[in-house]
Amino acid sequence: MKSINFDHISANPLLPEVKEAMIEAINKDYHNPSSQHRDGEEAAEALEQARESVAKLINAAMPKEIVFTSGGTESVNHAVKGVAMANADKGKHIITSNIEHNAVIRSLRRLKSAGFRVTSLSVDENGRVDPKDVAEAITDKTILVSIMHSNNETGTIQPVEEIAKITREKKIIFHSDAVDSVGVVPLNVQEIGVDLLSFASNTIYGPVGVGGLYIRRGTRVFPLIDGGVQENNKRAGAENLIGIIGMGKAAELAVRDMDSRYHHLKNLKQKFLGELPDFIDECIINTHPQHSLPNLVSVSIQYIEGESVMLMLDDDGMAVSTRSACATGSLRASHVLLSLGLSHADAQGTLVVSFGADNTEADVTAFLTSLKNVVTTLREISPLYK
Amino acid sequence: MKSINFDHISANPLLPEVKEAMIEAINKDYHNPSSQHRDGEEAAEALEQARESVAKLINAAMPKEIVFTSGGTESVNHAVKGVAMANADKGKHIITSNIEHNAVIRSLRRLKSAGFRVTSLSVDENGRVDPKDVAEAITDKTILVSIMHSNNETGTIQPVEEIAKITREKKIIFHSDAVDSVGVVPLNVQEIGVDLLSFASNTIYGPVGVGGLYIRRGTRVFPLIDGGVQENNKRAGAENLIGIIGMGKAAELAVRDMDSRYHHLKNLKQKFLGELPDFIDECIINTHPQHSLPNLVSVSIQYIEGESVMLMLDDDGMAVSTRSACATGSLRASHVLLSLGLSHADAQGTLVVSFGADNTEADVTAFLTSLKNVVTTLREISPLYK
Numbered sequence: 001m002k003s004i005n006f007d008h009i010s011a012n013p014l015l016p017e018v019k020e021a022m023i024e025a026i027n028k029d030y031h032n033p034s035s036q037h038r039d040g041e042e043a044a045e046a047l048e049q050a051r052e053s054v055a056k057l058i059n060a061a062m063p064k065e066i067v068f069t070s071g072g073t074e075s076v077n078h079a080v081k082g083v084a085m086a087n088a089d090k091g092k093h094i095i096t097s098n099i100e101h102n103a104v105i106r107s108l109r110r111l112k113s114a115g116f117r118v119t120s121l122s123v124d125e126n127g128r129v130d131p132k133d134v135a136e137a138i139t140d141k142t143i144l145v146s147i148m149h150s151n152n153e154t155g156t157i158q159p160v161e162e163i164a165k166i167t168r169e170k171k172i173i174f175h176s177d178a179v180d181s182v183g184v185v186p187l188n189v190q191e192i193g194v195d196l197l198s199f200a201s202n203t204i205y206g207p208v209g210v211g212g213l214y215i216r217r218g219t220r221v222f223p224l225i226d227g228g229v230q231e232n233n234k235r236a237g238a239e240n241l242i243g244i245i246g247m248g249k250a251a252e253l254a255v256r257d258m259d260s261r262y263h264h265l266k267n268l269k270q271k272f273l274g275e276l277p278d279f280i281d282e283c284i285i286n287t288h289p290q291h292s293l294p295n296l297v298s299v300s301i302q303y304i305e306g307e308s309v310m311l312m313l314d315d316d317g318m319a320v321s322t323r324s325a326c327a328t329g330s331l332r333a334s335h336v337l338l339s340l341g342l343s344h345a346d347a348q349g350t351l352v353v354s355f356g357a358d359n360t361e362a363d364v365t366a367f368l369t370s371l372k373n374v375v376t377t378l379r380e381i382s383p384l385y386k
Numbered sequence: 387m388k389s390i391n392f393d394h395i396s397a398n399p400l401l402p403e404v405k406e407a408m409i410e411a412i413n414k415d416y417h418n419p420s421s422q423h424r425d426g427e428e429a430a431e432a433l434e435q436a437r438e439s440v441a442k443l444i445n446a447a448m449p450k451e452i453v454f455t456s457g458g459t460e461s462v463n464h465a466v467k468g469v470a471m472a473n474a475d476k477g478k479h480i481i482t483s484n485i486e487h488n489a490v491i492r493s494l495r496r497l498k499s500a501g502f503r504v505t506s507l508s509v510d511e512n513g514r515v516d517p518k519d520v521a522e523a524i525t526d527k528t529i530l531v532s533i534m535h536s537n538n539e540t541g542t543i544q545p546v547e548e549i550a551k552i553t554r555e556k557k558i559i560f561h562s563d564a565v566d567s568v569g570v571v572p573l574n575v576q577e578i579g580v581d582l583l584s585f586a587s588n589t590i591y592g593p594v595g596v597g598g599l600y601i602r603r604g605t606r607v608f609p610l611i612d613g614g615v616q617e618n619n620k621r622a623g624a625e626n627l628i629g630i631i632g633m634g635k636a637a638e639l640a641v642r643d644m645d646s647r648y649h650h651l652k653n654l655k656q657k658f659l660g661e662l663p664d665f666i667d668e669c670i671i672n673t674h675p676q677h678s679l680p681n682l683v684s685v686s687i688q689y690i691e692g693e694s695v696m697l698m699l700d701d702d703g704m705a706v707s708t709r710s711a712c713a714t715g716s717l718r719a720s721h722v723l724l725s726l727g728l729s730h731a732d733a734q735g736t737l738v739v740s741f742g743a744d745n746t747e748a749d750v751t752a753f754l755t756s757l758k759n760v761v762t763t764l765r766e767i768s769p770l771y772k
Binding site for chain 1: 460
């Protein structure tokens with residue numbers, strides 16, 4: 001039996017309509033969308049229909065601005081490395097923040113060894129970048145600013161519109177990693193004014209292993225994957241059409257259900273935050289009270305280890321995570337939480353509780369009850385808890 | 387209604403068992419294989435089972451040597467760029483051939499602009515690289531040899547074992563693009579002695595958008611996609627588990643059915659080649675008589691345009707291609723055919739006829755009959771045909 005999922009940030013279930021669309025695509029045996037015969041054209045039509053649905057989700061000016069990728073991580077690599085390589089003649093300075101996902105951090109580390117210089121901005125105790133700091137960090141060699149839309153461990157949303165105003169004025173390319181935002185909160189690339197935006201299908205209950213990269217028309221960026229002329233010559237390789245069709249359907253539904261999903265999630269989050277003090281004392285909420293995703297709470301439970309809580313909750317049939325699933329196996333405390341000013345001990349005692357469309361209020365109550373038992377047991381044996 | 391598929395090189399249909407496995411995976415709603423709770427572990431088990439099946443298909447020494455990618459093109463980019471970047475301190479010289487897929491050619495072009503030097507070897511009139519030429523091209527700065535296993539336009543198979551002997555002796559990394567070979571012909575990475583091998587799921591009737599990269603243990607290569615610790619830290623990004631499960635099932639079946647599929651395909655190819663002269667005169671076979679894939683014939687039909695033949699066959703319900711689907715839209719003659727010494731006119735008159743498990747002998751007869759009518763019509767209006 002499956003656990004109750006409070007780890008939606010690591011994996012969302014597929015929506016029934018998405019499953020249906022994917023199964024239909026499997027049974028259709030589409031030919032190659034790049035082939036010029038009828039069967040190829042049929043596949044190309046399905047591909048372009050999905051592209052239109054995805055373009056609508058973020059209000060891209062035209063579907064051609066959407067490049068399908070193998071997921072958020074590829075999108076981020078494409079954006080960061082592709083902009084750096086294509087604009088190195090103008091300068092080799094990049095600005096980012098201390099709380100980015102490893103996809104950004106490690107892409108930038110790779111670029112550093114190729115001679116790029118990176119300024120990484122700190123965040124305030126609420127986990128937000130100050131746009132003024134971005135403005136101050138810009139030099140005449142700056143070619144790219146990459147600041148995430150929302151953080152995958154805390155849910156805190158960054159002031160991307162204000163940052164975009166600065167970058168546009170200075171004619172510097174702005175990329176935002178919006179993997180955990182697109183489809184969860186309304187997001188309009190034209191209003192924000194970003195040049196590149198990375199996002200993923202699973203965030204909108206589409207299949208894992210599919211993502212999108214928005215590239216504003218006219219933005220100079222090299223492909224990450226070179227080869228054929230697929231995706232308007234921006235990303236080579238035969239397209240994962242079954243996955244893309246799933247993502248297209250998920251995008252349609254995300255547009256349709258954005259409001260109701262948002263309110264459902266926010267309601268669960270408020271119930272959780274409101275009732276948490278009745279179940280657990282001495283804990284720190286790392287999620288911004290206003291500027292944050294509706295579906296995620298980061299809570300540091302003092303005097304115990306998040307890892308132990310996670311494993312005991314697992315025995316109780318509750319799936320939760322302690323940090324980004326992408327960092328599994330690392331024993332170091334989360335760089336995101338340390339950047340907020342948390343102590344190592346508190347960072348290690350952190351749970352990331354993430355809700356989904358499939359959760360109910362009863363789930364939240366069950367979770368809090370279970371959490372209380374687990375925390376009580378662990379604190380009883382903790383030398384740190386008085 | 388679907389056409390009869392003679393364009394399997396662009397798209398193979400999914401096997402019924404693959405469809406079943408993928409639909410089962412869709413309905414299972416797997417969690418994230420990197421998550422540490424039970425649901426994550428269940429996903430990780432499915433992932434590792436697929437990895438074992440794929441490792442068996444090419445006889446890798448251990449499953450860990452397999453990295454799942456988004457397809458053959460990503461695998462090639464990962465191998466070529468990853469080896470170049472990781473070994474640049476030893477030298478910046480790379481050897482390849484004139485008939486590689488655009489994934490290799492364009493990856494190398496990207497590296498050239500980063501200061502790498504590339505020697506591209508010509509092929510003989512049968513389309514094969516001479517291993518002696520590889521040996522002669524090696525300098526003390528050579529870090530990588532990338533020669534494809536089989537060519538996607540002609541089906542000709544390269545002397546990779548002999549090339550591997552040379553590279554191993556000189557301790558140079560050898561990558562082979564085997565996207566059109568793995569699962570079609572028996573292939574054993576340990577016997578061949580390659581260090582990296584790129585391959586794709588759709589070649590074995592698995593889903594498009596999934597592939598594999600074999601990296602022999604100990605080979606120095608950087609990831610193409612940086613971020614999380616997935617795929618043993620070699621390829622970041624949450625895995626396309628539904629696709630990978632499909633590929634795993636396809637790999638199992640490819641091992642089981644290798645012989646019968648090979649003989650079925652070879653039989654169709656022999657029938658086609660044997661009967662072709664009874665239907666069409668004045669054509670050139672570009673496929674090697676011995677060293678070639680069992681499922682592909684490249685035929686240049688003189689005095690007419692391949693594009694027109696393809697479109698008229700399409701009207702007759704037959705899907706065929708004129709070249710790599712990845713090069714669709716390019717009006718230039720195929721670099722592969724020109725490398726064989728074909729004239730521009732003959733190269734433009736070329737059809738790539740590729741058979742699959744779903745083709746029958748009756749299909750071949752129907753195709754030849756249709757082809758004869760099309761060619762007769764086109765030659766009647768051709769100013770070149772006397």
